[in-house]
Amino acid sequence: xxxxxxxxxxxxxxxxxxxxxxxxxxxxxxxxxxxxxxxxxxxxxxxxxxxxxxxxxxxxxxxxxxxxxxxxxxxxxxxxxxxxxxxxxxxxxxxxxxxxxxxxxxxxxxxxxxxxxxxxxxxxxxxxxxxxxxxxxxxxxxxxxxxxxxxxxxxxxxxxxxxxxxxxxxxxxxxxxxxxxxxxxxxxxxxxxxxxxxxxxxxxxxxxxxxxxxxxxxxxxxxxxxxxxxxxxxxxxxxxxxxxxxxxxxxxxxxxxxxxxxxxxxxxxxxxxxxxxxxxxxxxxxxxxxxxxxxxxxxxxxxxxxxxxxxxxxxxxxxxxxxxxxxxxxxxxxxxxxxxxxxxxxxxxxxxxxxxxxxxxxxxxxxxxxxxxxxxxxxxxxxxxxxxxxxxxxxxxxxxxxxxxxxxxxxxxxxxxxxxxxxxxxxxxxxxxxxxxxxxxxxxxxxxxxxxxxxxxxxxxxxxxxxxxxxxxxxxxxxxxxxxxxxxxxxxxxxxxxxxxxxxxxxxxxxxxxxxxxxxxxxxxxxxxxxxxxxxxxxxxxxxxxxxxxxxxxxxxxxxxxxxxxxxxxxxxxxxxxxxxxxxxxxxxxxxxxxxxxxxxxxxxx
Amino acid sequence: xxxxxxxxxxxxxxxxxxxxxxxxxxxxxxxxxxxxxxxxxxxxxxxxxxxxxxxxxxxxxxxxxxxxxxxxxxxxxxxxxxxxxxxxxxxxxxxxxxxxxxxxxxxxxxxxxxxxxxxxxxxxxxxxxxxxxxxxxxxxxxxxxxxxxxxxxxxxxxxxxxxxxxxxxxxxxxxxxxxxxxxxxxxxxxxxxxxxxxxxxxxxxxxxxxxxxxxxxxxxxxxxxxxxxxxxxxxxxxxxxxxxxxxxxxxxxxxxxxxxxxxxxxxxxxxxxxxxxxxxxxxxxxxxxxxxxxxxxxxxxxxxxxxxxxxxxxxxxxxxxxxxxxxxxxxxxxxxxxx
Ligand SMILES: Cc1cc2nc3c(=O)[nH]c(=O)nc-3n(C[C@H](O)[C@H](O)[C@H](O)COP(=O)(O)OP(=O)(O)OC[C@H]3O[C@@H](n4cnc5c(N)ncnc54)[C@H](O)[C@@H]3O)c2cc1C
Ligand code: SF4
Ligand code: SF4
Ligand code: SF4
Ligand code: SF4
Numbered sequence: 032x033x034x035x036x037x038x039x040x041x042x043x044x045x046x047x048x049x050x051x052x053x054x055x056x057x058x059x060x061x062x063x064x065x066x067x068x069x070x071x072x073x074x075x076x077x078x079x080x081x082x083x084x085x086x087x088x089x090x091x092x093x094x095x096x097x098x099x100x101x102x103x104x105x106x107x108x109x110x111x112x113x114x115x116x117x118x119x120x121x122x123x124x125x126x127x128x129x130x131x132x133x134x135x136x137x138x139x140x141x142x143x144x145x146x147x148x149x150x151x152x153x154x155x156x157x158x159x160x161x162x163x164x165x166x167x168x169x170x171x172x173x174x175x176x177x178x179x180x181x182x183x184x185x186x187x188x189x190x191x192x193x194x195x196x197x198x199x200x201x202x203x204x205x206x207x208x209x210x211x212x213x214x215x216x217x218x219x220x221x222x223x224x225x226x227x228x229x230x231x232x233x234x235x236x237x238x239x240x241x242x243x244x245x246x247x248x249x250x251x252x253x254x255x256x257x258x259x260x261x262x263x264x265x266x267x268x269x270x271x272x273x274x275x276x277x278x279x280x281x282x283x284x285x286x287x288x289x290x291x292x293x294x295x296x297x298x299x300x301x302x303x304x305x306x307x308x309x310x311x312x313x314x315x316x317x318x319x320x321x322x323x324x325x326x327x328x329x330x331x332x333x334x335x336x337x338x339x340x341x342x343x344x345x346x347x348x349x350x351x352x353x354x355x356x357x358x359x360x361x362x363x364x365x366x367x368x369x370x371x372x373x374x375x376x377x378x379x380x381x382x383x384x385x386x387x388x389x390x391x392x393x394x395x396x397x398x399x400x401x402x403x404x405x406x407x408x409x410x411x412x413x414x415x416x417x418x419x420x421x422x423x424x425x426x427x428x429x430x431x432x433x434x435x436x437x438x439x440x441x442x443x444x445x446x447x448x449x450x451x452x453x454x455x456x457x458x459x460x461x462x463x464x465x466x467x468x469x470x471x472x473x474x475x476x477x478x479x480x481x482x483x484x485x486x487x488x489x490x491x492x493x494x495x496x497x498x499x500x501x502x503x504x505x506x507x508x509x510x511x512x513x514x515x516x517x518x519x520x521x522x523x524x525x526x527x528x529x530x531x532x533x534x535x536x537x538x539x540x541x542x543x544x545x546x547x548x549x550x551x552x553x554x555x556x557x558x559x560x561x562x563x564x565x566x567x568x569x570x571x572x573x574x575x576x577x578x579x580x581x582x583x584x585x586x587x588x589x590x591x592x593x594x595x596x597x598x599x600x601x602x603x604x605x606x607x608x609x610x611x612x613x614x615x616x617x618x619x620x621x622x623x624x625x626x627x628x629x630x631x632x633x634x635x636x637x
Numbered sequence: 638x639x640x641x642x643x644x645x646x647x648x649x650x651x652x653x654x655x656x657x658x659x660x661x662x663x664x665x666x667x668x669x670x671x672x673x674x675x676x677x678x679x680x681x682x683x684x685x686x687x688x689x690x691x692x693x694x695x696x697x698x699x700x701x702x703x704x705x706x707x708x709x710x711x712x713x714x715x716x717x718x719x720x721x722x723x724x725x726x727x728x729x730x731x732x733x734x735x736x737x738x739x740x741x742x743x744x745x746x747x748x749x750x751x752x753x754x755x756x757x758x759x760x761x762x763x764x765x766x767x768x769x770x771x772x773x774x775x776x777x778x779x780x781x782x783x784x785x786x787x788x789x790x791x792x793x794x795x796x797x798x799x800x801x802x803x804x805x806x807x808x809x810x811x812x813x814x815x816x817x818x819x820x821x822x823x824x825x826x827x828x829x830x831x832x833x834x835x836x837x838x839x840x841x842x843x844x845x846x847x848x849x850x851x852x853x854x855x856x857x858x859x860x861x862x863x864x865x866x867x868x869x870x871x872x873x874x875x876x877x878x879x880x881x882x883x884x885x886x887x888x889x890x891x892x893x894x895x896x897x898x899x900x901x902x903x904x905x906x907x908x909x910x911x912x913x914x915x916x917x918x919x920x921x922x923x924x925x926x927x928x929x930x931x932x933x934x935x936x937x938x939x940x941x942x943x944x945x946x947x948x949x950x951x952x953x954x955x956x957x958x959x960x961x962x963x964x965x966x967x968x969x970x971x972x973x974x975x976x
Contacts (some may be wrong), residue, residue: 406869407756567805602753602805 036148040255041140043262048140051265058269059281065298070290077288086287090280095119099361103312110182111310113175115276121168128161143261146219146233147254150226166230169219172212180209198339204267207260214257221250275308279362282306292365300372303364307334313356313366318555322576323569325349330356330366337373347373352443352561354525358551374445395427398466400480402473403436404594411472411594414616415493421619422505427464429457437476438483443561458484470496472612474523474593475560481527492523494533494592497615501539508618514542515614516586518577518600519553520593533592536611540618544586554580556591558599574603582606590614640665641974644728644737646716646913649677650699650956651948651963652743657702658967659741664974666708667737669730671715671909675700677745678949683775685956686812686819687846695956715909719916726917726943739943739970742927743963744913746904746949749798749806756869757797759900764878765870767797767902768816775820780827780897784876788831788896791824792880793817794867795837799903808924810903811953814841817901818854825858833860834895836867836882844955865891870898904953917944927951937966945970 063074077083092098095116101108122142129142132155141148152158216233223229224237224246240246268274282302292299313330320326328349336343350370357366399419401412419426429435435457441450461469461484468489471477477492484490491499500506517537523529530550537543548554557573578600581589588607591597600608643659645652648670656666674680676699682692703710711730718729726737751759751767758765763783774780782788795817799810814837821833840862842848854860865884873879878898884891906925914921920940922928927946930938939946947966948959 409755409758409869409871410761413761567802571805598755601755602750 036138036141038147038254040251040258041138041144042258043255044143044258044265045140047262047265051268054269055277062281062298062302066290067296070296070298073288073290074285077284080288082287082289083284086284089283089287093361094276094279094283097361099359100310100312103359103361106178107182107310107312110175110178113171114179117168117172117175121165121172124161124164124168128158128165131156131161132158144254144258146222146229150222150228152226152228162228162230162234164230166232166234169212169216170232173216176209176212198271200267201271204264204271204273207263207267208273210260211257211264214253214260218250218253218257221246221253225250272307272309275306275362278302278305279308282362292368297372300365300369303362303369304334304338306362307331307338307364308362309335310361312359312361316355316359318353318355318557318573318577319349319351319565319569322557322573323565325565325569330360330364330370333370334364334366337369343373348562348564350562351521351555351557351559351565353521353555353559355521355552355555358525371443374443393427393464395425395464395466396468397424397426398429398461398464398469399426400429400437400469400471400473400476402430402471402476402594404475404598405472406430408594408597408610411597411610411612414610414612415472417616418497418500418506418612418619421621422500424505427466429461437471437473437479439475439479440560442479444563454479454483458486461486461488468496472594472610474520474527474529475595478522478527492527492529492532492592493612494523494529494536497536497611498532501536501615506615507620508540508615509620510539511541511614511618513587514544515588515590515609516544516546516581516584517549517611518556518581518589518591518596519549520591520596521553521555521559523592524553525551533590533611536615537590540614541588541590544584546581546584548577548580556593556596556599558595560595570599571603574599578604578606588614641738642667642736643739643741643970643974644669644716644726644735645741645743647671647677647743647745647948647950648675648703648710648712649743649745649948650679650695650959651745651950651966652677652741653699653703654960654963655741655743655947655967656708657699657705658964659970660703660705660707662967662971664707664971667735668703668708668710669714669716670710670712673713675703675710675712679956681769681772681776683772684819684823686815687844687850689819716913716916724943738974739945740917741945741947741966741970742910742913742917742919742939742950743946743948744907744910744950746953747907749804749810749902749905751797751900751902753804754797754900757794757867757898757900758870758872758878762870762872762876762878764872764876764896765898765900767900768793768813768820769902771820771899775823775827780824782876782896786896787828790832790834790895791821791897791899792834792836792878792893792895793821793899793901795835795901796866797900797902798905800838806903806905806924808953809841811841811843812955813901813903815844815847815850815955817899818842818847818851818860820899821860822850822854822858825854825860833858834893835860835862836865836880837862838864838866844957863891904949906950910950917941919944919946924952935969937962937969943973945973 063071097108097111097115100111125142125145129137129145132149132153219229219233220236220240223233224241228234229237285299285302290299309331311331314320317329320329328346333343333346336346347370352367352370354367360366399415405412436453438450438453441453466488468491469480469486470491470493471480472493474492477490480486481490501508515537517534519530534543554577556577557570586606588609589600589604590609590611592611597608597610642665645656645666645668648668652668653675656668660666676696679692679696685692685695714730716728716730720727726740728735728737748767748769751757759767795814798804799806799808817835821835824831824833840851842851863884864886865882867880867882869881871879873894877894877896880893880895880898882891918941920928927939927950929936929951930940937945937947945966947963948954954962
């Protein structure tokens with residue numbers, strides 16, 4: 032005999048759940064539909080592949096256990112984990128319990144309201160164990176909830192200085208989310224109290240409430256309230272940040288199936304935007320907020336502006352593109368790229384003409400490209416020329432007369448058409464030289480050559496080139512008597528993943544000191560050309576603060592690998608700032624002239 | 638009535654002139670100078686604009702002024718501690734403590750550190766020098782390049798570190814335009830065959846007879862003035878300097894070789910002014926020079942009661958204005974102490 036497991040109070044939950052599922056199916060379906068043909072193919076191919084397993088594993092690690100948040104901050108990690116993983120277990124264990132009891136078919140809301148329909152103790156398999164386990168899980172979730180409430184009122188305690196600002200609808204849904212578990216606790220306790228059942232938590236609480244509360248009258252309304260809270264939450268979810276819960280999982284699947292963000296893929300961007308839980312981790316890491324007092328431009332605000340179709344132009348511009356937020360974002364949203372995609376394409380407003388740059392080509396093995404920033408820090412350029420002359424490599428100093436630019440600043444300023452034209456001009460000259468390698472001194476140029484030029488030759492930043500010259504014994508150096516801390520330039524470090532080569536170079540010529548702010552956690556010098564409107568005083572403020580943090584170990588030199596970093600620090604620093612090329616040039620030991628160098632008395636350049 | 642004491646910090650033209658004025662008004666003055674000798678930047682000036690009289694003449698005059706029984710001069714000295722009392726300040730100088738009823742701050746300026754503009758090559762290429770270095774050459778009576786040759790061409794670059802957003806200094810240093818004109822004429826007198834160029838943004842001839850000097854430089858000496866800003870400099874094989882600039886009148890980019898390039902480094906608030914500002918809790922203006930209580934009416938008063946300011950620590954100033962400013966401060970201090 033199948034008992035009738037129905038009561039009207041299940042309706043708010045059931046109907047809202049259906050509405051939500053319909054909405055999600057429609058939404059995700061439309062995303063897949065709007066993907067380009069090739070991405071759609073990836074979805075269908077990926078669906079049955081091993082990658083789906085990997086995705087599930089990732090969802091488990093990140094979506095439920097929140098491993099990345101744990102890494103940044105334990106307490107915050109625990110909060111997220113107990114809420115997500117705890118709830119997940121409640122559902123899974125609850126379902127098993129209900130199925131063990133019902134031995135087969137039961138309505139899908141049955142596990143959620145199990146205690147209502149099966150209020151007393153019962154004899155099915157492991158029933159006592161389940162009851163205690165479910166109580167334990169509920170306690171686990173409630174502990175996370177407690178932290179969440181605390182965070183709302185006192186975010187410093189969970190280790191964040193600022194929490195993100197919330198919209199009214201967020202508040203309504205947040206309240207219903209907060210109420211779900213306390214209401215469940217009350218409903219289950221009351222019912223247990225009436226029937227003298229329940230586990231260590233609901234059972235004892237039920238007995239306790241029974242002493243002074245009319246639990247007989249309260250139990251039924253409590254179940255209604257519980258169902259309503261669930262209902263409100265599910266209905267509101269698509270309009271709030273909680274949309275991130277299902278979307279993040281979808282995003283992980285998409286990524287594992289090989290779908291990438293690109294200018295031609297605005298759909299994945301939409302998925303990413305909807306996956307942001309507004310955790311606010313990107314706020315604390317941003318130097319614009321911690322050092323320059325600008326509190327409205329951090330990635331979370333930018334993403335929200337996009338999500339709610341608000342005017343984002345000013346916020347899109349106001350960013351150093353340092354990538355610090357992207358490095359810590361637990362959802363790994365492509366924050367820099369999304370920002371760049373939203374900088375206005377202003378190509379149309381200006382007419383660029385690069386006719387003044389002579390098209391000339393030299394044959395050489397190595398092309399050296401100093402870059403316009405390096406021309407403004409001639410010590411770096413001179414050091415590189417000295418080293419190149421000593422290396423014996425046959426090189427061509429491409430921009431000795433400083434005609435060309437790599438094109439990146441134009442791109443960052445939204446001058447896309449002009450940037451394309453410039454890139455094509457340079458590319459042509461470089462390809463014709465027959466060189467096997469391009470060496471750039473500016474990390475911004477390096478990244479541009481490596482990613483946008485498709486040169487078919489090796490592209491190296493000078494740190495990599497210097498490391499190689501030393502390893503090949505093409506140059507020899509003598510260790511200098513100085514200690515140096517190495518500052519990772521944003522574009523070279525987080526931007527291009529080059530952390531070790533410059534360190535190897537510094538280690539060869541000086542005593543390398545480490546810093547808390549290194550590698551992925553390196554700070555921005557403040558001088559970023561990506562930020563077009565930041566006032567100079569703010570830039571200097573960032574530079575000064577960064578310098579203070581970099582020099583706690585009192586190094587004699589701050590070494591870096593970017594002319595722009597050097598420029599932003601100089602003048603604000605009591606410690607000498609040197610490019611690694613300068614250090615190497617200083618440490619260079621004259622040695623017997625090699626064959627190649629003999630033939631090449633004068634350096635080969637324009 | 639006991640004699641009131643005034644501490645004057647910085648013995649450049651401003652501090653010296655004010656000391657003399659206050660001593661003659663009957664006050665006891667303690668003049669504190671961190672260097673071994675008095676005179677401030679005036680010590681380094683060979684000839685003064687606009688009339689080209691020797692800097693030494695003015696210096697001698699000022700030294701005469703401070704030879705007064707009411708003035709106690711402490712060289713090689715700095716204030717190490719300040720304590721504000723009810724109507725006075727307790728200052729610690731060289732482990733001794735003195736009481737001052739009023740304080741006049743005349744800590745002057747520093748020359749802008751031209752190595753900060755690395756693209757101009759100061760400190761990298763020996764033939765890039767500053768106006769102060771050139772002044773030193775005039776003292777020595779010989780203007781030569783690093784290689785010991787007579788320069789065939791000399792280029793002056795105006796506004797180095799002044800009126801420069803990137804250097805963080807938006808203000809005009811006032812004296813460098815006319816200094817460039819003066820130095821250009823001195824070069825021409827010394828080396829008539831040498832071509833002299835000035836690269837400027839605007840020519841600012843703000844004082845009496847300055848415009849006349851500018852005209853003389855063009856008409857009599859053939860100094861060439863090019864409106865344009867230097868973008869960068871590099872060194873040629875022979876040590877001469879290749880300049881890249883833009884001629885903004887012709888609207889064309891321009892390249893020029895020069896044997897000697899002179900950077901007209903501007904004035905910045907001196908590093909020790911900053912220290913003094915902290916000691917006396919004085920405010921800095923937006924340009925980082927000391928902030929006056931009022932820009933017209935209380936120019937010599939700082940925001941701190943009993944602390945007065947004068948000379949180039951308030952704003953870039955020539956010597957004429959510095960001296961007038963110092964006397965004005967003396968009168969204000971006199972009024973303050975009498976009330
Ligand atoms: C290149 C150049 C050329 C110039 N040529 C002329 C010219 O031809 N004609 C002209 O009229 N003007 C000229 N000037 C301007 C002139 O130098 C200034 O007007 C004048 O020096 C300002 O005097 P001052 O006393 O205010 O400051 P300063 O001359 O700077 O004197 C300040 C003094 O205070 C001392 N001091 C600073 N801090 C402390 C401290 N904490 N404790 C104790 N002592 C301290 C310093 O050591 C210094 O001796 C020129 C300026 C420059 C840069
Ligand atoms: S962008 Fe990333 S770090 Fe910032 S709030 Fe969203 S998820 Fe968190
Ligand atoms: S990229 Fe850097 S500056 Fe921009 S929002 Fe992120 S942390 Fe802030
Ligand atoms: S990236 Fe920078 S330094 Fe490099 S060429 Fe382009 S603009 Fe110049
Ligand atoms: S006086 Fe002339 S050179 Fe000096 S900052 Fe002003 S405009 Fe520039």
